[in-house]
Amino acid sequence: MTGVWALLGALAVAGAIGVLLKVREGRISRRAASADLPAPVRDLLAPGVTLVQLSTTFCAPCRHAKVILRDLADRTDGLTHAELDVTNLPDVATKLGVMRTPTTLALTADGTEVLRVGGVPKRDSLIEALRPHLP
Template sequence: MTGVWALLGALAVAGAIGVLLKVREGRISRRDDSSTADLPAPVRELLAPGVTLVQLSTTFCAPCRHAKVVLRDLADRTEGLTHAELDITNLPDVAARLGVMRTPTTLALTADGTEVLRVGGVPKRDALLAALRPHLVPPSGG
């Protein structure tokens, strides 16, 4: 009977972990206070005018491919927004310096390297666009 209780306990713990991971998927964290001094060179090289969505991926990451589709489409449809992908499979020092614990992780960086937000997992398009709007320069009317 003890084995049954141990099994039920393990299933409950696994279920709770699954729910926690599902809730955190695509969550946006605001980072307006980040320092640009510690931005690794491979990331700095990707920056473009406006806001750059730097997607940190690894070679065998299936969710990374889905995130790439979402981010590329969003950047293609939004003025002042660029998407760039960096494979960090062989760059563990970059991941460590950025505090990346999972892939995909997306950093929204201004042209000067200021991190304005980050997303762990596959981003939700509408929520990401809403969070980015204050950082995007509106098109100049003529």
Template sequence: MTGVWVLLGVLALGGVAGALLRARDGRVRAAKSGTSTLPGRVSDALAPDGVTLVQISTTFCAPCRHTRAILSALAEKTDGLTHVDLDVTETPEVAQALSVLRTPTTLALTPDGREVFRVGGVPRGQELLDALKPHLANA
């Protein structure tokens, strides 16, 4: 009988942990205060004006493809918004320098390299657009 209770406890705990992770996935999080030096590969990709969405992805990441489609479409229809996809499969030091622990992660960066916010997982389109509006000139 003890084994059944342990099994039920583990299942309940797993369900709660899964629900919490799912709730966090795709949410816009404000940037942490403090400045960090951007790797050259990232700073070279920044647009001279507006906001650049830097997507950190890996080669065999299925959610990364979905994120790429969302961000590309958003950048095409939004003035002052640029999307750059960086595959860190061969250069993990970029992810380490940016404190990226999962893919896809999207960073919203200003032309001077300041991080405005980040999204872990597949972003929610309207929530992302709402977070970008204050940072875009023609929003």
């Protein structure tokens, strides 16, 4: 009987973790501005707001995020999309405080972080959050 309770407990914990991760997916957050950006990120900045997508080679959700972000940038004036594969750049991910991919950073031309999204962004929420920073 003890084994059954242990199994039920493990399932409950796994379920709670799954729900927590699902709730956090695509959530927009704001962080304090970092002192300086790593060179690979700084090189991607364009006038207006740049959506810098941090991805890894074998990340399936990264492909979905890329489609959403590229389409959003193509349809919005003052918004640019750039992708950076951090598979071989762990120091860049560490310096930016990125714990998962995809992570999208919205950065102004001077490198100020406007917001960040962990996971696949939700198009409507993202454009609404970006609106005050766009021309």
